[in-house]
Amino acid sequence: MTDDQITYRHSGLVCTDHTLDVPLDHARPDGPSISVFAREVVAEGMEGRDLPRLLWLQGGPGGRAERPNAAGAWLRRALQDFRVVLLDQRGTGRSAPADRTTLAARSDAATYLTHFRADSIVRDAERVRRRLQGDRPWTVLGQSFGGFATLTYLSLAPEGLARALITGGLPTLTAHADDVYRAAYRRTGTANSRYFDRYPADRALAERVAAHLADHDVRMPSGERLSVRRFQTLGITFGTSSGFDTLHYLLECAFVPGPHGPALSDPFLRGVDAVVSLASRPLYAVLHEAIYAQGGRATAWSAHRIRDEFPEFDAAGGGPLHFTGEMMYPWMFDEDPALAPLKATADALAHRTDWPALYDLDRLSSNTVPAAAAVYLQDMFVDHDQSLETASRIRGLRPWVSDTHLHDGVKADAGVLDHLLTLTAP
Known part of the structure; x- marks a missing residue:
């Protein structure tokens, strides 16, 4: 697996770009590979510190990670305590982008894209984590679909997580x-x-x-x-x-x-x-x-x-x-x-029917990773009743119900991340 690194500075941020090769199908590690991209961001003046890392999982599906220009509310707050890793989920941004141009030559485009769901994204993230910090777990902050992927992370690789933070992204675990x-x-x-x-x-x-x-x-x-x-x-x-x-x-x-x-x-x-x-x-x-x-x-x-x-x-x-x-x-x-x-x-x-499960209900019911989720009563994208039912099935997950924020609460108000960090503090 390669890791080409480029580091640059702007707007009070120090950014390091990482490009890594990962298997297209993680069940076939010797099969075809794709390239995934992650940008690590640390506040200028703190780049020499041994800070813990926080992985940001973007909403979507199909949304690339945020680009840190003048960093927004959640990122500025996160950079006070963490090195932040912005992962372009496979198929987006600089991670094997999948669109009408790149998919045009593929006769198996539908089968190819079955490897672009949360389970594969989580396994990519684990490759990135191990490359950056070995066995040391990191904190994950999942927004919207990124929260869905965070529950898949808790299901597939909880050993990689120090904390799981979710905003507007607790999906139903079993409903159609x-x-x-x-x-x-x-x-x-x-x-x-x-x-x-x-x-x-x-x-x-x-x-x-x-x-x-x-x-x-x-x-x-x-x-x-x-x-x-x-x-x-x-x-x-x-x-x-x-x-x-x-x-x-x-x-x-x-x-x-x-x-x-x-x-x-x-x-x-x-x-x-x-x-x-x-x-x-x-x-x-x-x-x-x-x-x-x-x-x-x-x-x-x-x-x-x-x-x-x-x-x-x-x-x-x-x-x-x-x-x-x-x-x-x-x-x-x-x-x-x-x-x-x-x-x-x-x-x-x-019309495909052979989709594998995305969540391990037994593992979630015995979860030991500190976890918290912001559930928004006025969320148009994720149903709050389904979210709270899911929260009740994950051992130790602490839901925080807000009637003042909408789906993008963590981007609009740094206090959302603050509260989730407090709920999962040791």
């Missing part, structure tokens, strides 16, 4: 994807109500945009068509602390006078494209339902099927327009050019 999305539609409906309560005039404006899209072939600056259903996916913004305001300020500039009447403005269309395009994180769509797949059942486009139980999300149904949330639909692979070449791959994964 149908149960996950059924609960997600209910939460997204609530988020719609809260949004229009804050900005009541936006209801008519959103309806006006949808009507315009239904009657016109509207193209975003990228050349992609903006359909009504794609417009609805802007509800993904509702899950973050600034999301309501982000959408409101986008909608307020929607219309401008055009040569043939009102037209959608370029600033509006460019802003929409920045949210709805998955060009920068295609695995978010391709693997989204696969992160819940285990137990011999296919997900079979769960979010798409379950939507029939919630007709209010059907823009053609005649009711008030509802924005959707963290749901991936098969039609996205027709309308998003970054996803279109991956349509067959996504469909094959959706």
Whole structure:
């Protein structure tokens, strides 16, 4: 296994880049390998100290690790006590990126991507840990999907963990994807109500945009068509602390006078494209339902099927327009050019049934690693009832329930990490 290191300084940070070769399939260590990338960050002036390490597991799936420019709330807090390791999870960033370009030449793309779930990410992390510090365990901080991966870490390699910290990322351990999305539609409906309560005039404006899209072939600056259903996916913004305001300020500039009447403005269309395009994180769509797949059942486009139980999300149904949330639909692979070449791959994964378990329930019930999780009552992405049920099944895990933070609480408020560290202090 190689480890090419490059060190540089900026913004009061000392960064060291590590690139390591790991097996594509950890069950076949002598088989094909891929390259994974991790960036280690330490506060300037502390680089000579023997600080413990903290691994940050990013949300997703398909999201690369944060890039430390002027470090945000959680990272600045973590750097007071730790060397922070920012791992690009395989398939993202600089870790064997998987997208329409790199997967184009693979006849086995679906099978290849079965090795890009939390179990493989955890085994990659263990390779990185042993390379950086031998047998010494480290602390893991998992945000959203990173929290899912943290529970897989507790299941597969608890000996590698000194502490397990989770924010907005306690998944159901046993439920099918149908149960996950059924609960997600209910939460997204609530988020719609809260949004229009804050900005009541936006209801008519959103309806006006949808009507315009239904009657016109509207193209975003990228050349992609903006359909009504794609417009609805802007509800993904509702899950973050600034999301309501982000959408409101986008909608307020929607219309401008055009040569043939009102037209959608370029600033509006460019802003929409920045949210709805998955060009920068295609695995978010391709693997989204696969992160819940285990137990011999296919997900079979769960979010798409379950939507029939919630007709209010059907823009053609005649009711008030509802924005959707963290749901991936098969039609996205027709309308998003970054996803279109991956349509067959996504469909094959959706109908796959031979997924291995991601969690060891016996090991979790006898867990000895100090663990704490922030559970957000208003989290649109992860169901708090399912999270608390999971917390009850993990020995020693201390849940902290907050009604003041949204899904990105740890990024918005350094106090979240502070509290989790306190809950797991020796």
